[in-house]
Amino acid sequence: MENVLPPACDGVNLSLDELIYYKQHSVKWLPPAKSLWSQILGQHQSRQLGRGMDFSEVRQYQAGDDIRAIDWRVTARTGKPHTKLFSEEREKPIVLYLDLSASMFFGSQLMLKSVLMAHMASLITWLSVAQQDRVGAIIDTGTQLIELKPVARNKGALAIAQALVTHHNKQLQSPQTSNDSMNEGLHALARMCPKGSEIILLSDFVRLNHDASLMLRKLGQHNKVRLVQIYDPLEKGITNYRGTEQVSDKHTTRWLDFSSTKTRQGIESAFTQHQQQLTQLAHSLGMSFSTLSSDTALSQQLHGF
Incomplete structure (x- = not known):
């Protein structure tokens, strides 16, 4: 299948049209078909169970x-x-943690990680609307938290889409240095979510440090939580580029020679270690863990959930 982005999507800028596109796209994942919903959030369609x-x-x-x-x-x-x-009680809020910090604005091939994250967020919000759930979000830009309380029907999904477009494109035009932790955003998530919420974190989890991990543990005590890691192939050392580039992680700057197998293997090793830590953390907390790659359109990755 051809790797095609939604109409109006250029892989860098974000538009309302490309997010609303997922409203029609979400229909195929609704019951009675094998639904993406159940694969993302567990057996959520069993609506009569565990409701108050x-x-x-x-x-x-x-x-x-x-x-x-x-x-x-x-x-x-x-x-x-x-x-x-x-x-x-037929509604339980679906609350998304949406990472728009600096590291998400990276993409070596098809699109930025932030764009893929927004596509996934949009699909989930429209599924939530179709399932008659309230949907809200915390958008974490790394310097600012935007809180969108759970709202029912189209209003909730549209509010999240509009906020994503606004803050995504603002970050593109005026990049800001992000703080070093997701902790503040996760605290905001805990304040917003009543017990029994469905929580989905869409992030590269670069800023998931020790304090944020502890906060994640607290979130999982009374809520159903899923981690969806967004990554770029270059972060795994996968690239056809064989030149030398200067890279920085805010603390140090160095030159990387991508023609060196050792360099590419070193990048891959660091990514694999990070992913193993995430997988082990999610497993220990009873949370599901999935990955999405920014070199492939979302529609072609759904079968992987």
């Missing part, structure tokens, strides 16, 4: 009603017994 009860309304007491559900305030005010009615 939401207060619905009050009506006059009828014979057979549970006396424990009597609303004593309304009863006292009206002089007639009234009972509370409850409906099954």
Whole structure:
């Protein structure tokens, strides 16, 4: 299959059109087909399991009603017994952590990691809408946190798409040096998410240090969490380039000779070690872990989940 990006996508800039594209694309992943939804978030479509009860309304007491559900305030005010009615809680928020820090603005082939991340985020938000869930997000630019509280229907998905486009393109035009940890963003995520939320982190996890790992552990205690790592092939040492380039990690700057097999193997080794640490962390916390590569259109990677 040809590696085709969505219409209006150039792989660098982000547009609302290319994110709304995933609204129609998401239909194929809905039940009863084998859904991407279940593969990303576990058996989420089993909506009746593990749900709580939401207060619905009050009506006059009828014979057979549970006396424990009597609303004593309304009863006292009206002089007639009234009972509370409850409906099954069908919505649980889906909350995304979306990494727009400096390291995400890198791509050696088809697109920037940040663009692929936005595509995946958009697909998930439209699936959430189709599943009648509320969807919200924390967008972490590395210097700023944008909090979008979970909202139902199209409003939630559109708000996230618009915020992604705005802050992505702002970062492109005026790059900022990111802080060294995801910790602050994960704290914001914890404040936003009620217990039982579905949480998906889309990031390269370059800034996942010890403190952030501890925060991740706390998030996983009462929520279902999935990690989706976004990476570029060059980070694995995969490139046809054989020249010498100057690279920097904010702390040190050095020249890398990509014609050297030893150099490429060293890059691959560092990436593999990082990925193994992520995999082991996710496994120890009971979280699922997946990867996406920025050299391939999202539609061609979905079968890998």
